[in-house]
């Protein structure tokens with residue numbers, strides 16, 4: 405079933421797991437992510453940046469994911485990641501995205517609240533969910549960098565005001581993770597996450613999931629992380645496979661032969677992650 409973010413996050417809250425939110429950058433790797441969800445029985449969030457949505461086409465993404473979700477009985481949401489302006493958000497919602505993120509984290513606190521609230525009003529009237537962000541996540545994503553000295557961790561007291569005033573369905577928190585981190589792993593501030601989770605009841609989101617140690621997953625999930633973003637790990641694995649094949653590939657070779665191994669690698673990575681995100685042993689079958 406094609407669902408919104410709120411629906412899958414409520415299930416995650418109820419059964420204490422986290423939902424993987426995987427960034428696709430092209431159409432090639434998209435079915436692999438959806439197939440992994442079918443394989444594991446887990447719900448899935450497919451997310452795209454504005455740039456990817458413009459590259460592939462908002463409508464094409466909506467139609468493809470809706471179609472797969474209905475035919476294959478997979479719970480899938482389509483989410484716009486890190487949108488910073490209202491026109492892009494409106495375009496996504498009007499095309500049928502079931503969830504959007506408004507990233508006002510670089511704005512002054514009050515302006516972030518006001519702009520997020522406006523997005524929530526537009527989205528909720530159309531049964532679309534909204535993720536907001538408070539604090540700044542480090543690293544680089546889609547060419548936008550936040551240097552280490554400019555990272556601002558999320559303050560629990562601000563988080564409470566933010567969720568109450570905006571009515572967001574999910575809150576991205578800055579607890580020490582970085583976008584684009586794949587050569588090293590970060591030290592997540594679990595104490596801060598515990599404080600935020602004790603202060604707000606809104607489902608929490610971790611960005612820069614590639615840089616999180618797998619042994620920290622249970623601690624994150626047990627302390628309120630209900631959406632777990634993974635982007636860089638998919639790109640790195642896809643590129644590694646495809647780049648190696650293209651290096652020695654004759655020009656008339658089918659592009660399929662070079663890309664399918666990349667897609668298969670993505671599927672394997674997503675299945676592995678989803679197994680961890682269940683936060684339990686055995687199979688998951690969300691109804």
Ligand SMILES: [Zn+2]
Pocket residue numbers: 486541545583611612633
């Ligand atoms: Zn992010």
